[in-house]
Amino acid sequence: MSEITMAKALNTALRDALRDDPRTILFGEDIGALGGVFRITDGLAAEFGDERCFDTPLAESAILGTAVGMAMYGYRPVVEMQFDAFAYPAFEQLVSHVAKLRNRTRGAIGLPLTIRIPYGGGIGGVEHHSDSSEIYYMATPGLTVVTPATAADAYSLLRRSIASPDPVVFLEPKRLYWRKEALGLPVDTGPLGSAVIRRHGTHATLIAYGPAVTTALEAAEAAAEHGWDLEVIDLRTLMPLDDATVCASVRRTGRAVVVHEAHGFAGPGAEIAARITERCFYHLEAPVRRVTGFDVPYPPPLLERHYLPGVDRILDAVASLEWEAVPA
């Protein structure tokens, strides 16, 4: 067991996937000699050769569209979109083909491909480098959307994604890339589609994923000073959502706050809050609250601290849940 970063865990997952299955191939812009702009593919081209890990022309639709053809021929492509907002040129391929080919061919052709996308803000990136685009992917039937919040999950969920018979959009929270964790690899933290309780509590449930999990846990610690004992759920997979884990928790606590840095209007929290309301209405002591980014384009880096939901905003939302009504 040693201290490793999420970036290293992802790199190890890719290395192990390349080693274990000759059908696994990696490609994208700058992932070869450079090892990716975040070094997630560091050393893989050297170790496995440039037919297993290779640079493509700078063309995101081509990266994803050719991955479709490669998967049709039996490979298991793992492609990198360099930054969240760089993935948009590939959107037609994603929506019209990646998400639908199994359905269009009535099961004859499934696409076991993984699309890695570093996403989210908090690293001082200039515009087009900090988007949280997950709702577009969540809103597309046929896709699986995964986002880890720990190094262990980064390794395990990426291995599970590459092994999946269906296309996975694997969102890497870039501000967590360099966080260290005591971890022995390999590790298996469970199947796709399963949320996990990161902190047990009784007064309210914070529901978060990816970069917001750390903030939610910090808020839960701060809330303890107010005498509020908060449960924190890390969704890990956004599509399909683990309603069972979320609803079991909310039925116990009676209160829920969804936390994410993507915008709020028609954002992921809207879907989650609606599902909680539909399923847990008679257990709720207060409306489901959302703490999200503002409904604005992601701001310039000097302003992002004002945009990103922090501990205080979460605590304000928690405070609004009429705490005095809670039985002891």
Place this chain on the structure above:
Amino acid sequence: MTVLEAATAAPAPAGPVTAGPVTAAPAAAAPAAAGVPPDRQLLMYRAMVVGRAFNRQATAFSRQGRLAVYPSSRGQEACQVGSALAVRPTDWLFPTYRESVALLTRGIDPVQVLTLFRGDQHCGYDPVTEHTAPQCTPLATQCLHAAGLADAARMAGDPIVALAYIGDGATSEGDFHEALNYAAVRRAPVVFLVQNNQYAISVPLAKQTAARTLADKAAGYGMPGVRIDGNDVLQVYRAVHDAAERARAGHGPTLIEAVTYRIDAHTNADDDTRYRPAGEADVWAAQDPVDRLERDLLAAGVLDRAAADGIAAAADAFAGELSARFSAPPTGDPMQMFRHVYHHLPPHLREQSERLAAELAADGQGD
């Protein structure tokens, strides 16, 4: 279906590998027959006559309301038959919605070819066993699938070529450019066949591109561009065959522009009198690919009138059989909506499928 089964069973002849230059205009048609045996020319003729009958019958279906829509390829039979016969059955086709005749020529059941347009299934045939991707509706997107599959075959060391079909309008799409660039850089064994039928729905070629020819575009990607007479099946056959063998030999992709004309409207929903000058179709009618091959084969003695009449009768019988099979209503299973979205049915889809099953049971349509 015997005509088409025979067509697809014939082996592709060996031919010289040539990297064709960009030509300013379609090459002269006269020597096109060279290198293609008479029985194979006859096969092409049969397939084109059947294809013409298929276009006629499918258009009739659309007028009868038995198809939601039909994009006819009448006038483009030489492009579709010549290209489909020029590659091996193990090579992959990446067709658009207008490639019905190419699919027929490949040997795919005509009812399965039409399921997309009938509206009961997105893709009626099995793409894996037919080595044919689903007919693609978004423009040029399948060029990238072709490039990826071809590149995968190259990496695997398999002698497989991908043949990507597009129209002239699709050459303006980003995916067309990304696919050509990718395929050229990776030396992927792909043949990009543009059927320049002069219109993208209503927009004429002059408003589509400022390039001298569509074949000229190949130069920008570092691959050969070949411009051929798309109404001459033998030119199409030879150009696609040569490009495919060139690709198979490791020399990378080729862009072929086949100059042709779409006789019918874009689909039955289109009014082509709004955008086509009067008399234009008459000029092209003189170049009709089916009539032209028939004249050439009659002149060469490969075909006689009695044989031609026999083929015409067989094509009519083929259309009649298709019509009879089509009179049976499609048997769409509503539950299939959920069956192939994911490999494993996720919980929310299980809930929704149970709800639909209950609705169907209440309506007396359940099991």
